[in-house]
Structures are given as C-alpha cells and as structure tokens.
Amino acid sequence: MTALPLDLQRGACPALSAPMMTGDGLLARISLIETISPEQLAHICRLALTHGNGMVDISARGNLQVRGLSETSAPHLDADVRAMNLPLREGLAVEVPPLAGMDDSEIADPRPLAEAIRDAARNITGLAPKMAVVVDGVGVLRLSDLLADIRLVAIGKHDWKLLLGGTEQSAYVFNVLRETLVVDTVIDMLKRLAILGNKARGRDLASDLAVNEPTPHTSSSSSGLSRGSASVATVDPSQMLGTSPSMTAGKVAASPFDLFRLSNHRHAVGIGPAFGQAKAEHLIALCGEAARLGIRSLKPALDHSLLFFGTEIAFRALRDFAHDNGFITSVTDPRSHIAACSGSPACNSATIATHEIAAAAAAECADLLDGSFKLHVTGCPKGCAHPQPAALAICGTADRVSLIAQGKAADQPFAFSSFADTNATLRRLADLVGSERRPGENSAACLARIGSDRLAAAATGRS
Template identity: 65%
Template sequence: MTTLFLDRSTPDMRRGACPALSTPMQTGDGLLARVALIDVITPAELAELCRLARRHGNGILDISARGNLQVRGLNETSAPVLDADVRVLNLPLREGLAVETPPLAGMDDTEIADPRPIAEAIRQGARDIPGLAPKMSVVVDGGGRLRLSGLLADIRLAAVSSDEGIRWTLLLGGTETAGRVFNVLRETEAVSAILALLRKLGEKGPKARGRDLAAGLPTNGAPGQPASPFGTFRLSGHRFAAGIGPAFGQTNAESLIALCDEAERLGIQSLKPAFDHSLLFFGAQTACEALTAFAGSNGFITSPSDPRSAIAACSGSPACNSAAIATHELAAKAAEECGDLLDGSFKLHVTGCPKGCAYPQPSALALCGTTAGLSLITQGKAADEPFASVAFADTNNSLRRIADLVRNERQAGENSAACLARLGPRRLAAAVTSGRS
C-alpha cells in the first residue's frame, strides 16, 4: 500500500511505512488512519470514535493484529478533521515508538511481573531517538494469560522467574520463540539496555531493524502456541474480561456502536483493543457473560473454537488497490466449509497480494491472490514459492481437498499444523490437482 503524508506532494512508497492518526495511508477505499491506544477507554468513547469514522470516513473500522483501531474511507479533506476531532476526546493515544504490553497487564494475577512501568520508561526515553524505522516495535511482556509471544517485535523483554528473583530476557527480532537471546537482565538494567539498542538502530538509519543486531545469537525457542484473546477471563480484584472480535478484524460503525451501547447498559466501564483483532471488555462476570452472548448473536467472534479466529485475512479487494481477490469472502467460505482444518493450531493466511500484510510471518497454509489466480503456499510467507496455483473459480474446491486430506491423514493426537507439515508440499499439491481435468 502507498502512504500519503498530507504535508507532502509525493506519496511514500516504502513497504515499511506505517499509518498513524496524522499520517494516514492510501488504500483502495480511501485513506486509512490508525488510532493507537496505550490504556483503556470507555465504551462511550469507542462509540464516539465509531461515529467519527462514520462522519469522516466510510464507517468501516479495522482492529489490527496488534490491537490498533483503524478508520477507513477518509480523504485529504476529512482526514485532518478526524485527527483534530479524535484529539479533542483526550484519549490515551500512543505517540512515537510502539511499546506494547499484554492487554491484561496489571490486572492478571498470573503474570510474573507488571510490565507497564518499564514500557512507559522506554516510551519516554525513546522520544528523542532519531532515525528509527517507521514500524519499529518493542514488546515488554510480564507473562500471564495473554502474553504477546506470537507478535513480531524488533526488541522484546520477557519476564522469567528464577532462583534469584524476576529477570527479563532481552530478545531481538521475530516472535518470542524465534527471537534471538541478547541478554538476561535485572529490572534496573532493562530500560537502559533497550534505549542503548534503540540508539544503535537509530544510528544505522530507518531501514535497520532488531534482527540486524541479532547475527550469531541463539534463538529462544521457548513457549508454544500463544493463547487466544477470545473468551472470558478471571482477573484480580473479582473482575473479568470478555474477549470479543469482529470477523477478520473488520466491522462497521453501527455494529460496534450497538456492542458499546450494550456494554454500557450492562455496567461495563472500560475496554481496550487487543492483539489478534480483538476487544477486551472489563467488568463483572455476569456483565461479561451477557455481553459475550449479545456479541455472538450479532456476528462477532467470542470463542477460540470459532473457525474464523484461525484465519488472518487482509482487507482484500476492493478495499486495497494491491489485492487481486476478495479475501473476506474467501475466508468466510473457508470458515464455513473447512472448520475441522481450522483447529487453532495455525493461522490460515488469506492475502490479496504477495506483500502478506495481514500475517507477515510463515504460515502452515497461505492463500495468495495474484493476477493469474490463487497461489497456495505451505510453511512459508505469501511471497514464497507456491506448491500449487489454481484459477479463482477452483479456490473453494482446492481448499476442501486439502481439508479432506488432513482429515483422512491426521494421526492420533496430531493437530492440523503438524499434519500439514508432515504431508509436505508434494502431497498437498497432489490433493489440490486431484479431480481437476
């Protein structure tokens, strides 16, 4: 996608450019502005954001994989007005470097340590560091139920318990599993170590990322499957959280306003966007359960067993100029017809083009739109070599054949991701081509 900075005459064509509230990005349905929050807001405030999205854009909102709100359908006249109107709401907006903490930080009695003080110190310290990449991100993860182990990060601090007390593992690049171990630190050392690394990256220029400092370091290889944010979670202080999300990360203003109004009626006073395209609402157990029931009956995802939660789909055509396929239609059909394949062990990546914005890491199975048809990739990214290519008209049949193969070949105790990896590209290609003349 192309980023259009409103104070410039030339579009920014960098792949690494990142939209923000004051620097929206050009897409197929207009400019897209990102509203990034660092703390909870009220249901009434989210509802007002929806009304602003309807007034200034096309009324379509995204919740990104990293838990950012995105307003679609803006233009060069309405985007600056949205910026001004959002700032009048006095929301806890993120300015500058993305420093992320788990959505239950400080409320989760299972976390090893509260990461928020370290994260805030890094935010403040990084304000004057020039030259950082637009998509530079730091994760500070204190552990607990909803850790951010599956998110990509340039620099990551992960709390660990040891005989000597709490320590923080410092990782560079990738997810928590794939990240490279740089050091293990005491809390008093963590902030200065992160800021020193950020300065070094800034000196290398805006194309430098955390992985560029990781050569020769060992991978962490630690935790397994990240937890899903969908469902109901017990928190400290007799509070609960309800994890709810729109299908494929996108909804319209009216549906989200209705959800917020119901949350207010139930006495829920705070919420925050979270990873995996979700919203977490905080309140009493009965209120959270009632809101979950309301959301489920109105088309939202409310459970990790929902096949739609196992699909990462970009906006697709016509919302994105780069997209060759209507990704949401394809994803909805996959969820409807291949639910047993989508067991939560992997993300089915459905992307409109090889950039793969919705899931920038390898997937057990990816479907990528091209001008010639659909490419199918296993154990790779959207731009990797496909094991098969099919015409658009044969997309659904091809996916059903893969689902049937996995169902028939899955061994006892084996999940879909493991089965896909064991079958390999040749068996998958043979399944896709079977039945085609």
C-alpha cells in the same frame, strides 16, 4: 524465497496524523495505551461514519483503524479524536499484553518498564517506521506471536530475557538482564538502530553486534553489549519460559476470545469482528449494549479483539448479544483461526476478495481450522495480515491464487488455483488432512507431515 517488487514491500504504517492511502481511501490508525469506555469507542465509530466510509478495523496488534478518509476529512478526524483526550500512544511502539498489571499469573508487571522505555526513546529519531518493542510479563495472554525488533520477556520478578527480531520463538536470544539495566540497554540498542538507518530492524542489530543465540550453559556475559552484561547471572536458555504456550510443542497460545478472571475480583471477556473489520454501526450497537450492562472499560487487543472489563454476569449477556450479531466470541469459532487482510477492493495491492474467501473457508473447512495454525488469506505477497510463516497460506496474484505451505506469502507456492476454484481447492486440502490425520495429531502437524508434493496433488485434484 522470491524478493518482492518495491511497490509490494511492507514499509511504513499509518498513524492518526499521517494516514496512508489504500484502495478505499486514506486509513488512519488510533493506537491506545490504556483502556477507554464503551461510550468513547462508540464516539470514534460515529467519527468513522462522519469522516470515513464507516468501516473500522482492529489490527492484529490491537490498534483501531478508520477507513475511507479523504484528504479533506482526515485532518478533521485527527482533530476530533485528539479532542476526546484519549490515552493515545505517541512515538515508538512499546507494547505490553492487554491484561498487563491485572493478571495474577504474570511473572512481572511490564507496564513500568514499557513506560520508561517509551519516555526515554522520545528523542530518538531515524528509526524504522514499523519499529516495535515488546515487554511481556508472561501472563495468560502473551505477545509471543507478534513480530518485535526488541523483545523483553520476564523470567523472574526482576529479571528479563532480551531477544532481537522476529517472534519470540524465532528471535535471537541476546542477553538476560537485571531490571535496573533494562531501560539503558534498550535505549542503547535503539540508538544503534537509528545509526544503522531507518530500514534497520532487530535482526540487523543482532548481526551488527555479531550476536549468536547462546547454547545451554553458555554465559550471557559474552554478548556484544557490555552495558547489559556486567551484573547478569548465567542462565540456561533451555530452562527459560519452559511452559510458555508459544514455545511448548503441541500447545496452542491462549486466545483473547475467552472469559478471564483477573485480580481484585475483576473479569474480562474477548469479543472481535470477523477478520478484524466491522461496520461502525455494529460496533456502536455492541458498545451500547456493554454500557447498558454496566461495563465501564474496554481495550482493543491482540488478534483483532476487544477486551471488555467488568463483571462475569454482564459478560455472559454481552457475549450472547455479540454472538447473535455476528461477532467472534469463542476460540472455537473457525473465523478466529484465519488471518485475512482487507483484500480487494479495499486495498490497492490486493487481487482477491479475501474476506469472502475467508468466510467461505470458515463455513466449509471448520474441521481443518482447529486452532493449531492461522490460515493466512492475503490479497498480495506482502502478507500484511500475517507476516510470519504460516502452515498454509492463500495468496492473490495478478491472474490466479498461489498456495504456500510452511512459509510466508511471498515464498515459493506448492500449487496454484484459479480465482473461482479457490475455496474448492481449500476443501480438497481439508479433506486430505481429515483423511490423513493421526490420533492426537492437529492440523498444523498433519500439514507439515503430508508435505508440499502431496498437498499439490490434492490441490490440483490429482490425488
């Protein structure tokens, strides 16, 4: 893997009161910890029109982002949003699945632990700007594929597995804790990270504690953090979360673009803008229709989605309206299987119009986009839209496009393409997968089996 230049390394992230400069102006992030009403989201969109360029993002982690702000208008957006008294997240990012506490399939409700960690961490300074803690109760919608420095995963009503760094699948399994020990253990880890410096992340902590992922039948009490080990039962990690969608071979993690039956006869439906970005006017229209149908609450959620809460009858009507107006409403929509950053010209680092490439890929290569992987389309090697490895990635460089298999955007490409030939190249790869796919085999498995050499031959028209 090649190291990125300093100006192309992922570092700080924007906030409401600390926006970040991009190609189309300043970008401010609005992070919520509870639901808001359709009317409130519509008002945020009107503020995006007033203070920004009218483009609104929903990030992969479910944060709202207002684009195109100026040095003058950004403080006004900050003040106007705060005047709305929204449930804003302040300080450390402690995240729970979007259906937490409403999902009968959950092993445990993660919200009390998340709130306790968030409160206890308020006075810890010096952490990395992108530091994230995930508390996952293991329901129908998981945060397994999101990167986290510290991850807690329920394995019983009062027992939590603690992992460090990466996604759930790639993280180091550190310990198994009784619920009464979780908050103190996590706070101790955060303090250790602060001591290591503001560039230290979860994997650095694992290294600092000399932790190795335990093998089956190895007691977790051998961990480096004695505070969490004294009253911890021995657990066979091979039995942990054996049915988790993200960790079970051949299964695809649940998508938010679906209709969900929740506790207390409630329902939720997931709807999202293509590639995580929408014009404010379009979101205002969607929120207006939701309010007209009697829908009272919504939440920005993972995978660039909006989850609306209410009745099943209302949702079917809202989904029809959203579909007719260009929103993603189903996991069968190929656009839901593409991770694309904002691209050029919205981002200063980007060299390609990612959304144009992604839209063409969704239209022309739907057979390749079967949900078994995320096609990563990135304007530069930072790979902000999909920082973990992808089965296939398209990355803009200074003078061409690189193609990467089974890796991150900055990894060694298997082939290159001219800007103009990008989608034709992708179509050749899709044709190869279509001709080589075995019965019952998905696209991700087929891409891995074909290998880089044959993908390179197809990409360059030599096969």
